[in-house]
Structure formats: structure tokens, C-alpha cells
Amino acid sequence: MTEIPKELSPRYTLVQAHLREGIKSGQWTVxxxxxxxxxxxxxxxxxxxxxxxxxxxxxxxxxxxxxxGAGSFVAPLERVASTLVIRDIHEEIAARGHRHEAELLQLGERRARRGEAERLGLEAGARLFHSRILHRENGLPLQLEDRLVNPACAPDYLAQDFRQQTPTAYLLQVAPLTGATYQIEAAAANAEEAQALGLSAGDPCLVIERSSRSHGGTVTWVRLVHPGARHVLTGSFEA
Amino acid sequence: MTEIPKELSPRYTLVQAHLREGIKSGQWTVxxxxxxxxxxxxxxxxxxxxxxxxxxxxxxxxxxxxxxGAGSFVAPLERVASTLVIRDIHEEIAARGHRHEAELLQLGERRARRGEAERLGLEAGARLFHSRILHRENGLPLQLEDRLVNPACAPDYLAQDFRQQTPTAYLLQVAPLTGATYQIEAAAANAEEAQALGLSAGDPCLVIERSSRSHGGTVTWVRLVHPGARHVLTGSFEA
DNA sequence: CAGTGGTCTAGACCACTAC
DNA sequence: TAGTGGTCTAGACCACTGA
Structure with missing residues (x-):
């Protein structure tokens, strides 16, 4: 019947553009x-x-x-909402065209300490893997990564070379991500963290804690500590 | 032809459920x-x-x-992404069932300082409104709000009683939000901020800076300083 | 009650991909 | 060339809303 235009935007996008324009211009308001x-x-x-x-x-x-039964209405945009993306540190640094280096500070197996087993959904005192890695961007410390890993999900974790591949990348490969929870806060660097990051104890850091799930349950829990002055999360949203 | 089941999920959701299940269970993987x-x-x-x-x-x-031309494939979930919501502080505190109090520290009109005009899209030295408010949760300082307002977008800003209604709520009402950008970082409290929040200078704070747009351009720029120990952003995502 | 959105069909033409 | 997804139509029945 009616011709479908070639090399043009699909028709539904034209309808959307019309409504978006009217909302942006104030023709229709909240x-x-x-x-x-x-x-x-x-x-x-x-x-x-x-x-x-x-x-x-x-x-x-x-x-x-x-x-x-009623109609379509302009929604109240009461909330500043946007998709927050937490990327693998290697990708993030590479995307800036910078050099990424990973220094392995610790890697081993040990019994879960108080509270740790719970984070991985294991029984108290269960054995787990632990790693601590310092990530540098062009030589400058950017992130201290403290990680607990569920051995059942990644039995070969200890045999990896994390200077070549980040734990995040390795774990995504062996245990495809199906869900995660995270938490972002500001905290003072403790003595250990300060030393690793080249800060003074008490300096403000942006801390991200994240728990990742795969088919087999919670795979890993990680605490990422960033020097406050060197790491910023940004985002935007548009009506 | 075929009957549409009543009181059941729409058919497209059944197809989705089938695929979700297969992906979660590992029948299809990345x-x-x-x-x-x-x-x-x-x-x-x-x-x-x-x-x-x-x-x-x-x-x-x-x-x-x-x-x-090729098909549909299981996507690699390489990124922990979720919708980050930054809510009005009053709503946030009320949602926790707590008491919110706002103390007006400053409210007035002045010329833009260096860098300020740019944030609001005004000319250098233009006049703008400024407010500084301390928000308490059950009496405890939770947020120091430093705000610049474009007078063209909210000419009656100075006449409001911000103990009754937050600037966020008021501005959303007079200038419907059409877009925003934000930035989250950890920073040390300066002397002024520390005093207002009941901290010591240098204590870690979670700082959110946000710029909000409406039909008429940039409405407001705000810097929200939170005691690091008392404010956490959380989120989650699910495959 | 008339009007709204929610869902669904059985076709259709197209652009693209892989073989 | 065969098969894929991208888009679109002209109907249809339904549940819900508001006057």
C-alpha cells in the first residue's frame, strides 16, 4: 500500500522524534x-x-x-537515573589510550574469615581463594583490587597469570555473569591501602564493592579502592 | 485462530522466559x-x-x-550495568522512615565567580542565585547542598522556604527536568564542609556534582557532599 | 458507553549474512 | 541463494478508564 522509504529512519522513530521534540520544547509538559x-x-x-x-x-x-483506558502522558522525570557502567579496569584504561599494569601482591587459598563466607554464599570457615592486585595507569596507582573467589566456580583461579589477564576478565570467561550487586562509598585509606596506592593513611578513596553471580551461585566478591583524586564516575541522562 | 489465554502472561513473555531460562541454566552460553x-x-x-x-x-x-542475516546470540555480559538513581534527599530519608530537617545556611543572589557561569551556560559575571543547605537525618548531618540556580529558569527561587520543600523538589516543579549529567567522586572535606557536617577537615566524603537541564537550558548546578561513613550508593542487575 | 492502550495474527517486502 | 533479522500493515479481540 504505502511505500516504505529507503535509506531513511524507520517510521516508528519518526513518531518518537515528534513526541520527543514536543516534550523537549515544552509543547507537552509533565x-x-x-x-x-x-x-x-x-x-x-x-x-x-x-x-x-x-x-x-x-x-x-x-x-x-x-x-x-486513559491515555499516554508525559512522565515526571523526578529522578536522575542513568545506566552506571562499571567496566573492567583494563578496558577502561585501554579506552583512554593509556598503559595498564597489574602488580600481583597476593594470591592464595585460605579459610574464610568472619563475614567472608557469607559474601560468597559458603559455609563458615570454608576454603576460598584470595588475590590482591594493584592496577596502575601509566605507572600511577589507580586501583587496589582485593578479591575473594569461590573455588567451586573457578577451580583453576590460582594458576592464572593476572599480569596478562585481569581476574575480572578471567572469571567472566570461566563463569558467565548472570547478576551482580554493588555498593559505592567514600572511605579513608587504611595504612595498607595507602601504602599500596601511594597515599597517606586517611586520604579519601572511592570504594566499590561488588558481588557477582553466575549459574553456580556467587562467584566472587571484590573490593576496589581508588584514590579519590584520580577516579570519578560520570554519567548522564537525556529525556 | 489460536486462542489468547486469559489471566496469563502475554505470549511474548513466554518466549522470553524460555530463552532466559536457557541462558541462566547454561543451555546456551556466551x-x-x-x-x-x-x-x-x-x-x-x-x-x-x-x-x-x-x-x-x-x-x-x-x-x-x-x-x-546471521541470527541471535547470547550477549557477553562484560559490564556490570544498572540504573543508578539519585533521589531527592527528602524522599530518600522519608523512605527510610526517618525525620528530615533542612537548615538554610545561605540564600542569595550574586555575580558568577570564575567557572560558575559556564556551568549554568551563562555569560561570565552574570547574576545567579546561590543556596547552601544542610540536610539532617534524625538530627545527624547527611548532606551539604551547595547550589547555583539560573534566575531565568526560576525567578522566584529566593522567595521559597526551603525548610518546607527542598530546592530539588521546587525546581522540578517550576522547570521540568529534561536532562542531566552527574559525576561521583570521593573527596576530602574542607574546613567549611567539615564544620557543617560535623567532621574533621580531610575526612572522606562522597561528592556528587550534578547539572540539570530543562527546556530553557541549564537550570541548576549542585554539589552534594556526604560524610563517607554515612552515605552509600547501591545497585544491582540481573540477567 | 465510547475511547483508550495491550496483545496478537498472517501475511509482506526489504537488507543483510553466510555459504 | 537460502536463511536471517528489520520493518510494516490491516485487521482483530480484549481489559480497562472515565463520563
Whole structure:
């Protein structure tokens, strides 16, 4: 019937662009009702499925809110939300075009200390692997990585050369990630951390703690300590 | 033709559940090719549009990767990504069932200092509003809020009572949010900040700087300083 | 009740990929 | 060239909302 334009944006994106523009410009503001699906069908000369997809995706983005029987409305953007990405330190440094070096400070097996078994979902006093690595960017200490590993998920962990491949990369390979939780805080460097990172004890650090799961349960728990002055998390979001 | 089941999950979610299960269980692992759309059509007895939607949404989630002409594959979950939400401090404290108090330390109009005009997209030396508020949770200092406001976007800013309504809430009301950028870092409290927050100078703080835009441009820039020991950002993600 | 969004179908044409 | 995903249509039935 109607021709599908070649080399152009798909039609549903045209509908989205129209609504985005109206919201950005203030034509529709928070709480306003947007044109109904059938109105957009008439306006753009497309099928309802196409309009429906356009609106559904805008809803997934959080830009609009849809209510069956009532209509589509401009969503209140009360929250600054964006996807926070925590990347492998090697990738992150490489992406900046810099040199990454990993210094292995500790690697071994030991019994879980108080609280450690719980983090990995093991029984108290279970054996686990432990590693401590200092990551440098162009020679400058950037991250101190303290890691606990569930031996059941990565039995060959101790045999790896972590100067060649980061624990993160190795573990992703042997135990595909299916979930994670993390926590970000500011903390003072203790004496050990300060020495490794070339700071003074008490200096502010950005600390990320993360627990990663795979099919077989919790694979690893890691504490990443960064000099506060040298590591910043950034993000943005756009309506 | 085929009946649509009542009171049950939509059919596209059944297809998704099947694929999710296979990926979680390890039936398909990173890089594996998933059944094609037509195979899933045959397997589930649904139309291709339905299967297509199921797969498209899994791709948006990042769980699979699709390539025209080649197939759908299990995506490598290399990144710990999740939606980071920065909420209004009042909401955050109220959600914990605690008492929020705001102490107005400064409120006024002045000329932009060096670097400040740029953050708001104003000309050097332009006039702007400034406020400094200490937020307490159950009496304990939790956040020191230093804010610059573009007068063009919120001309009545100085007349508000910020003990009753946070600047965040007020500004969202008068200038609907259309975008923002933020930055998270660890920093040492300076003398002023330490005094306000009841810390010692040099104590680690979690600092969030955020710039918010509305239709009319940059509305406000804010620096939020939190005692490192008392504020943690958390999040999680699931395959 | 009329209008809304939620879901679904059975086709279709296209661009792309791998063999 | 055969098979893949990308997009689109013109219908349809349904659940829900608000007047």
C-alpha cells in the first residue's frame, strides 16, 4: 500500500522524534496527555502496530507513562537515573589510550574469615581463594583490587597469570555473569591501602564493592579502592 | 485462530522466559546462537511479530545480541550495568522512615565567580542565585547542598522556604527536568564542609556534582557532599 | 458507553549474512 | 541463494478508564 522509504529512519522513530521534540520544547509538559494511538495513526499515516511500538519504547525509556483506558502522558522525570557502567579496569584504561599494569601482591587459598563466607554464599570457615592486585595507569596507582573467589566456580583461579589477564576478565570467561550487586562509598585509606596506592593513611578513596553471580551461585566478591583524586564516575541522562 | 489465554502472561513473555531460562541454566552460553525467529514461531505456535518483540526486548536489556542475516546470540555480559538513581534527599530519608530537617545556611543572589557561569551556560559575571543547605537525618548531618540556580529558569527561587520543600523538589516543579549529567567522586572535606557536617577537615566524603537541564537550558548546578561513613550508593542487575 | 492502550495474527517486502 | 533479522500493515479481540 504505502511505500516504505529507503535509506531513511524507520517510521516508528519518526513518531518518537515528534513526541520527543514536543516534550523537549515544552509543547507537552509533565502530566500532559499525549495524542492517542489512533490520532497518531491518522497523523503519520502508519499502522497502529507501528505507533504502538513507538510509544512502548518511549515508555521503557521512562519518558512517558501509559495507562490502559486513559491515555499516554508525559512522565515526571523526578529522578536522575542513568545506566552506571562499571567496566573492567583494563578496558577502561585501554579506552583512554593509556598503559595498564597489574602488580600481583597476593594470591592464595585460605579459610574464610568472619563475614567472608557469607559474601560468597559458603559455609563458615570454608576454603576460598584470595588475590590482591594493584592496577596502575601509566605507572600511577589507580586501583587496589582485593578479591575473594569461590573455588567451586573457578577451580583453576590460582594458576592464572593476572599480569596478562585481569581476574575480572578471567572469571567472566570461566563463569558467565548472570547478576551482580554493588555498593559505592567514600572511605579513608587504611595504612595498607595507602601504602599500596601511594597515599597517606586517611586520604579519601572511592570504594566499590561488588558481588557477582553466575549459574553456580556467587562467584566472587571484590573490593576496589581508588584514590579519590584520580577516579570519578560520570554519567548522564537525556529525556 | 489460536486462542489468547486469559489471566496469563502475554505470549511474548513466554518466549522470553524460555530463552532466559536457557541462558541462566547454561543451555546456551556466551556467544551461542539462539533459535531463529522462525524456529521459535514453530515451537511456540505464535506469529513472527510476537517472537520478534520478545527477542527485541531481550536485546534492549542487553541479554542477547541480534545480527541481521546471521541470527541471535547470547550477549557477553562484560559490564556490570544498572540504573543508578539519585533521589531527592527528602524522599530518600522519608523512605527510610526517618525525620528530615533542612537548615538554610545561605540564600542569595550574586555575580558568577570564575567557572560558575559556564556551568549554568551563562555569560561570565552574570547574576545567579546561590543556596547552601544542610540536610539532617534524625538530627545527624547527611548532606551539604551547595547550589547555583539560573534566575531565568526560576525567578522566584529566593522567595521559597526551603525548610518546607527542598530546592530539588521546587525546581522540578517550576522547570521540568529534561536532562542531566552527574559525576561521583570521593573527596576530602574542607574546613567549611567539615564544620557543617560535623567532621574533621580531610575526612572522606562522597561528592556528587550534578547539572540539570530543562527546556530553557541549564537550570541548576549542585554539589552534594556526604560524610563517607554515612552515605552509600547501591545497585544491582540481573540477567 | 465510547475511547483508550495491550496483545496478537498472517501475511509482506526489504537488507543483510553466510555459504 | 537460502536463511536471517528489520520493518510494516490491516485487521482483530480484549481489559480497562472515565463520563
Amino acid at each position: 502530566g500532559d496527555r499525549l495524542p492517542s494511538e489512533s490520532e497518531l495513526v491518522a497523523q503519520f499515516g502508519v499502522s497502529r502496530m507501528t505507533v504502538n511500538r513507538a510509544l512502548r519504547e518511549l515508555e521503557q525509556e521512562g519518558l512517558i507513562r501509559r495507562q490502559q | 556467544g551461542d546462537r539462539l533459535p531463529s525467529e522462525s524456529e521459535l514461531v514453530a515451537q511456540f505456535g505464535v506469529s513472527r511479530m510476537t517472537v520478534n518483540r520478545a527477542l527485541r526486548e531481550l536485546e534492549q536489556e542487553g541479554l542477547i545480541r541480534r545480527q541481521q
